[in-house]
Amino acid sequence: MNDKLVNNPQPVTEPPGKTALFISLNIKKTAEAEALVKSFCTDFPALIRSMTIRDPERHFRGILGFGSDAWDRLFKSPKPAKLHTFKEIKGQTYTAPSTPADLLFHIRADRMDHCFEFARQIMVKIGAAVTYQDETFAFRSFDGRSMIGFIDGTENPTGNDAVDFAIVGDEDPQFKGGSYVLIQRYVHDLDAWNKLPVEQQELAIGRKKFDDLELSEQEKPSNAHNVLTNIKDDKGNDLKILRDNLPYGSPAEGVYGTYFIGYAKDPAVTERMLSNMFIGVPVGNHDRLLDFSTALTGALFFVPSYALLGELAGK
Ligand code: HEM
Numbered sequence: 001m002n003d004k005l006v007n008n009p010q011p012v013t014e015p016p017g018k019t020a021l022f023i024s025l026n027i028k029k030t031a032e033a034e035a036l037v038k039s040f041c042t043d044f045p046a047l048i049r050s051m052t053i054r055d056p057e058r059h060f061r062g063i064l065g066f067g068s069d070a071w072d073r074l075f076k077s078p079k080p081a082k083l084h085t086f087k088e089i090k091g092q093t094y095t096a097p098s099t100p101a102d103l104l105f106h107i108r109a110d111r112m113d114h115c116f117e118f119a120r121q122i123m124v125k126i127g128a129a130v131t132y133q134d135e136t137f138a139f140r141s142f143d144g145r146s147m148i149g150f151i152d153g154t155e156n157p158t159g160n161d162a163v164d165f166a167i168v169g170d171e172d173p174q175f176k177g178g179s180y181v182l183i184q185r186y187v188h189d190l191d192a193w194n195k196l197p198v199e200q201q202e203l204a205i206g207r208k209k210f211d212d213l214e215l216s217e218q219e220k221p222s223n224a225h226n227v228l229t230n231i232k233d234d235k236g237n238d239l240k241i242l243r244d245n246l247p248y249g250s251p252a253e254g255v256y257g258t259y260f261i262g263y264a265k266d267p268a269v270t271e272r273m274l275s276n277m278f279i280g281v282p283v284g285n286h287d288r289l290l291d292f293s294t295a296l297t298g299a300l301f302f303v304p305s306y307a308l309l310g311e312l313a314g315k
Contacts (some may be wrong), residue, residue, distance in 0.1 A: 004164075010179070017058075018139070021112070022107075022251040023122075047122070051114060068085045091280060091284075166264060172191060176305070180272045223280070228276040
């Protein structure tokens with residue numbers, strides 16, 4: 001067993017379900033509200049177990065993360081070493097906004113009714129203590145296609161690699177088994193994207209649209225999405241994150257979006273990818289995908305292991 005699993009991480013590295021509900025909330029600034037949310041940390045694993053038992057075949061999984069301000073208010077110190085408020089990234093043309101929140105729920109299952117019921121149970125427990133910030137119902141589309149029609153998630157690490165890239169280890173021993181999660185909700189100009197010839201779309205992503213084959217290094221332009229997000233450390237080793245993006249939208253309102261969610265043991269990796277996308281490499285050479293995609297939200301959270309979650313309630 002990977003040593004990082006000893007503290008029983010939340011199900012960050014387990015395979016995605018077919019639907020997801022993403023909820024961002026803020027905690028009211030009263031002592032009662034903070035106490036209620038803290039005591040909820042003990043309830044949360046039991047709520048998950050109950051949902052899982054009720055229909056084990058639906059791969060129900062719920063994940064709870066805390067923003068930096070919420071951590072300071074609820075648990076004070078010690079604090080996860082890399083937890084901070086996500087800072088806006090302003091490129092010459094596009095900006096990744098910062099819209100911090102106190103709590104993130106990433107609820108996944110094969111059926112939306114399971115996600116919905118779990119969200120309802122959460123709100124029964126803590127509804128009096130929180131205010132609404134964002135709620136997105138997202139779905140798996142056909143063979144894992146993103147809203148822009150390309151397969152999303154191919155280069156994700158799997159198995160032991162997923163644990164290595166996404167879960168905190170001995171570099172921050174008190175928070176071992178945790179994970180940093182960065183979210184951004186995007187909307188796409190799908191009309192403009194769909195008017196782009198498929199060959200141009202493929203150059204924007206760096207892969208073939210129909211069969212997901214990767215373009216050769218010679219074919220990929222320097223502003224392709226998979227060029228700017230493919231990063232290495234100073235020894236030449238790959239730096240990866242674990243993504244679980246899903247499409248969402250409202251055709252009747254003309255909203256077509258992607259909910260980006262990336263887990264990492266170090267949020268600097270995700271932020272470097274974002275900097276490459278928005279500021280560009282070299283500066284000004286931004287990700288071509290951004291000409292068709294606008295980030296509306298952006299926030300960072302820490303997802304404690306189950307072991308730590310239990311201790312936090314008593315702090
Ligand atoms: C507009 C929202 C986004 C869409 C629709 C999107 C879609 C895609 C697609 C289709 C791929 C190729 C298949 C794959 O390897 O998964 C990909 C790759 C990737 N994306 Fe995104 N993405 C989005 C935002 C982001 C953001 C914000 C980040 C990082 C902060 C990111 C990081 C990555 C990484 C690391 C890869 C793999 C690159 C490689 O090593 O080949 N993506 N994305």
